[in-house]
Amino acid sequence: MDINYQVETNKNFDQAVEDLKNNLSKRKFGVLWELNFKDKLKEKG
Numbered sequence: 001m002d003i004n005y006q007v008e009t010n011k012n013f014d015q016a017v018e019d020l021k022n023n024l025s026k027r028k029f030g031v032l033w034e035l036n037f038k039d040k041l042k043e044k045g
Contacts, residue, residue, distance in 0.1 A: 009016050021031055 011019065024030055
């Protein structure tokens with residue numbers, strides 16, 4: 001089962017992520033896990 005939900009915004013990436021987290025918490029949801037690909041690739045060399 002694949003779920004794809006897409007919304008376009010004029011917000012920058014960091015602001016969009018912060019707003020998403022805030023809206024999720026208002027609805028008793030949250031982010032369980034975050035992955036920063038840039039840092040992970042740097043860590044792996």
